[in-house]
Amino acid sequence: xxxxxxxxxxxxxxxxxxxxxxxxxxxxxxxxxxxxxxxxxxxxxxxxxxxxxxxxxxxxxxxxxxxxxxxxxxxxxxxxxxxxxxxxxxxxxxxxxxxxxxxxxxxxxxxxxxxxxxxxxxxxxxxxxxxxxxxxxxxxxxxxxxxxxxxxxxxxxxxxxxxxxxxxxxxxxxxxxxxxxxxxxxxxxxxxxxxxxxxxxxxxxxxxxxxxxxxxxxxxxxxxxxxxxxxxxxxxxxxxxxxxxxxxxxxxxxxxxxxxxxxxxxxxxxxxxxxxxxxxxxxxxxxxxxxxxxxxxxxxxxxxxxxxxxxxxxxxxxxxxxxxxxxxxxxxxxxxxxxxxxxxxxxxxxxxxxxxxxxxxxxxxxxxxxxxxxxxxxxxxxxxxxxxxxxxxxxxxxxxxxxxxxxxxxxxxxxxxxxxxxxxxxxxxxxxxxxxxxxxxxxxxxxxxxxxxxxxxxxxxxxx
Amino acid sequence: xxxxxxxxxxxxxxxxxxxxxxxxxxxxxxxxxxxxxxxxxxxxxxxxxxxxxxxxxxxxxxxxxxxxxxxxxxxxxxxxxxxxxxxxxxxxxxxxxxxxxxxxxxxxxxxxxxxxxxxxxxxxxxxxxxxxxxxxxxxxxxxxxxxxxxxxxxxxxxxxxxxxxxxxxxxxxxxxxxxxxxxxxxxxxxxxxxxxxxxxxxxxxxxxxxxxxxxxxxxxxxxxxxxxxxxxxxxxxxxxxxxxxxxxxxxxxxxxxxxxxxxxxxxxxxxxxxxxxxxxxxxxxxxxxxxxxx
Numbered sequence: 234x235x236x237x238x239x240x241x242x243x244x245x246x247x248x249x250x251x252x253x254x255x256x257x258x259x260x261x262x263x264x265x266x267x268x269x270x271x272x273x274x275x276x277x278x279x280x281x282x283x284x285x286x287x288x289x290x291x292x293x294x295x296x297x298x299x300x301x302x303x304x305x306x307x308x309x310x311x312x313x314x315x316x317x318x319x320x321x322x323x324x325x326x327x328x329x330x331x332x333x334x335x336x337x338x339x340x341x342x343x344x345x346x347x348x349x350x351x352x353x354x355x356x357x358x359x360x361x362x363x364x365x366x367x368x369x370x371x372x373x374x375x376x377x378x379x380x381x382x383x384x385x386x387x388x389x390x391x392x393x394x395x396x397x398x399x400x401x402x403x404x405x406x407x408x409x410x411x412x413x414x415x416x417x418x419x420x421x422x423x424x425x426x427x428x429x430x431x432x433x434x435x436x437x438x439x440x441x442x443x444x445x446x447x448x449x450x451x452x453x454x455x456x457x458x459x460x461x462x463x464x465x466x467x468x469x470x471x472x473x474x475x476x477x478x479x480x481x482x483x484x485x486x487x488x489x490x491x492x493x494x495x496x497x498x499x500x501x502x503x504x505x506x507x508x509x510x511x512x513x514x515x516x517x518x519x520x521x522x523x524x525x526x527x528x529x530x531x532x533x534x535x536x537x538x539x540x541x542x543x544x545x546x547x548x549x550x551x552x553x554x555x556x557x558x559x560x561x562x563x564x565x566x567x568x569x570x571x572x573x574x575x576x577x578x579x580x581x582x583x584x585x586x587x588x589x590x591x592x593x594x595x596x597x598x599x600x601x602x603x604x605x606x607x608x609x610x611x612x613x614x615x616x617x618x619x620x621x622x623x624x625x626x627x628x629x630x631x632x633x634x635x636x637x638x639x640x641x642x643x644x645x646x647x648x649x650x651x652x653x654x655x656x657x658x659x660x661x662x663x664x665x666x667x668x669x670x671x672x673x674x675x676x677x678x679x680x681x682x683x684x685x686x687x688x689x690x691x692x693x694x695x696x697x
Numbered sequence: 698x699x700x701x702x703x704x705x706x707x708x709x710x711x712x713x714x715x716x717x718x719x720x721x722x723x724x725x726x727x728x729x730x731x732x733x734x735x736x737x738x739x740x741x742x743x744x745x746x747x748x749x750x751x752x753x754x755x756x757x758x759x760x761x762x763x764x765x766x767x768x769x770x771x772x773x774x775x776x777x778x779x780x781x782x783x784x785x786x787x788x789x790x791x792x793x794x795x796x797x798x799x800x801x802x803x804x805x806x807x808x809x810x811x812x813x814x815x816x817x818x819x820x821x822x823x824x825x826x827x828x829x830x831x832x833x834x835x836x837x838x839x840x841x842x843x844x845x846x847x848x849x850x851x852x853x854x855x856x857x858x859x860x861x862x863x864x865x866x867x868x869x870x871x872x873x874x875x876x877x878x879x880x881x882x883x884x885x886x887x888x889x890x891x892x893x894x895x896x897x898x899x900x901x902x903x904x905x906x907x908x909x910x911x912x913x914x915x916x917x918x919x920x921x922x923x924x925x926x927x928x929x930x931x932x933x934x935x936x937x938x939x940x941x942x943x944x945x946x947x948x949x950x951x952x953x954x955x956x957x958x959x960x961x962x963x964x965x966x967x968x969x970x971x972x973x974x975x976x977x978x979x980x981x982x983x984x985x986x987x988x989x990x991x
Contacts (some may be wrong), residue, residue, distance in 0.1 A: 448781065469914075508956035
């Protein structure tokens with residue numbers, strides 16, 4: 234059979250339907266499409282895709298198993314490396330990782346193998362299978378994990394498999410971290426997150442919600458009761474532009490907007506009690522995946538006009554291409570090379586619009602991207618009754634403030650060794666966004682895997 | 698929940714079994730709870746703790762659907778979630794003479810500070826204010842830890858008729874006060890801060906902005922203090938009252954007033970827990986760290 238040039242298409246909800254609901258956009262491959270797509274894989278011996286994957290999934294192996302219609306085997310291969318495959322299959326930036334280096338995609342006319350979509354197929358199949366509760370003995374020791382996001386869950390899964398009793402402490406009432414409060418339902422359904430977490434718990438991991446480490450229990454108590462600790466609390470303190478009018482009603486951080494919608498089910502108000510402002514015109518500031526999530530959520534909340542304000546151009550947009558395309562299909566508008574300078578008051582303390590200036594791109598800055606420069610006299614107003622700032626996060630100080638011995642870097646993130654996740658305090662490891670600053674789910678998972686390995690070595694050496 | 702007591706019309710005291718919180722809580726800190734899986738995260742100041750029985754005491758006023766649902770629970774009912782202690786504790790030490798001002802249900806949040814400051818050796822002067830006699834809660838508890846207790850009511854049914862700021866001024870004119878606290882409705886705190894400023898007395902207030910996670914993650918509770926942005930949940934809830942941008946704070950409290958009213962009215966129509974004919978809504982009851990969106 235001749236390989237098709239293009240990826241096997243995945244069915245999606247039509248834009249004009251999906252922008253009215255929070256249901257998942259991409260509907261997933263069926264087995265037939267999966268086998269078709271799997272047969273496009275060249276089965277490279279040196280498999281560059283594996284090296285480009287932060288958790289080094291045996292990609293050609295699982296794809297071969299799909300081609301052979303052995304989904305069970307494909308799942309076994311994936312789950313050797315990833316504890317959260319249904320999540321990775323949906324939210325990993327595959328186009329910048331495995332799929333970017335795919336040999337097939339390197340050859341003329343061919344698109345890379347849809348590795349992410351195949352991973353999702355296998356993972357979704359697995360989620361439908363009954364969870365086998367394995368009786369384990371936890372002979373190697375006890376490990377505490379702070380934070381139940383992708384990094385903490387990954388470390389927990391690996392440590393449980395290695396024979397550790399793992400307790401995860403989560404500050405919110407639902408586990409999952411950014412997977413639960415940040416990424417919207419239409420991109421990552423919460424039932425998928427819940428099922429993946431159930432699988433981690435089935436490995437013998439305990440998750441205690443409503444525990445704020447540093448407040449409800451202290452790091453000293455953890456040091457006393459556990460052999461090691463992995464801090465994976467995420468970045469989690471929203472940045473604000475700090476421009477005039479930021480306190481007006483209708484100005485949100487993306488964290489608040491998305492938390493209201495995702496964690497608190499604001500889109501189901503009044504069935505759920507936490508409201509979120511419904512607006513006719515919404516401005517979203519920023520150009521990352523979080524900005525896309527906020528903009529597309531605002532559309533689903535009924536906004537007739539949603540404008541993303543980004544100070545660079547489409548070429549520099551940090552969001553995933555797929556998310557950008559989805560947003561355009563859904564009618565999200567973009568104001569490129571634009572920077573907000575003030576929020577305008579409607580006279581009653583509510584937002585009326587965003588005062589902006591136009592930008593042009595100057596010389597490259599430290600990040601290698603051309604630096605946006607204000608064009609004098611270019612002020613204009615984008616009308617909006619809600620504005621959402623999605624400009625990134627800084628480090629959350631709740632835990633760090635109560636643990637002054639822990640070394641932090643000049644940006645306020647934990648100063649942990651990238652190779653080992655070790656901090657300056659013996660037995661305390663850290664990884665994910667609280668070390669790197671806001672990054673991706675898969676990188677946080679990579680850190681979690683590393684931490685699990687290093688914690689195992691540390692505890693084993695200590696016992697010896 | 699192990700106990701529930703009605704203190705006054707729409708004001709309730711509850712005790713909740715939460716050993717970790719009871720062990721760690723300090724004056725000025727708060728908890729966040731949910732009554733049901735559909736409910737809001739409700740921040741409430743911790744009034745008392747009993748570490749021996751592992752219990753925490755909270756006092757709240759029914760001002761919307763969420764607090765009405767909380768009031769409808771009974772002993773032995775379970776809360777959906779309970780997390781804390783959150784926020785920075787009050788700075789309890791021996792200042793000399795301290796003036797503590799509580800208004801309405803804010804008295805509940807003031808009480809642990811009264812107690813803490815008395816135990817730290819201060820001369821404690823406490824002013825309690827409320828609309829009417831039955832709303833002056835925790836009077837005897839506060840009296841037990843105060844060198845002087847002054848009660849002010851709007852209708853003169855208890856203590857003196859008038860505002861707490863008048864009582865504050867009397868104290869400032871009479872003696873030197875080293876530091877003051879005021880906890881109650883926003884407008885009361887704003888004017889108490891102005892009064893203290895007139896007499897150069899530093900004054901702490903406890904802010905109760907709209908809040909979700911309570912751990913500094915969402916930024917919804919941001920307030921402008923001394924021209925910089927602070928998050929009440931982690932930097933506060935206490936701030937120097939003279940540094941708070943009150944106009945902005947009071948404005949931000951109104952963000953969801955329409956949704957809150959709709960929600961509460963629908964709830965009352967459905968449940969009618971108080972047998973009321975007419976709704977009375979108070980959007981700013983000043984519960985210390987307070988009620989989020991009612």
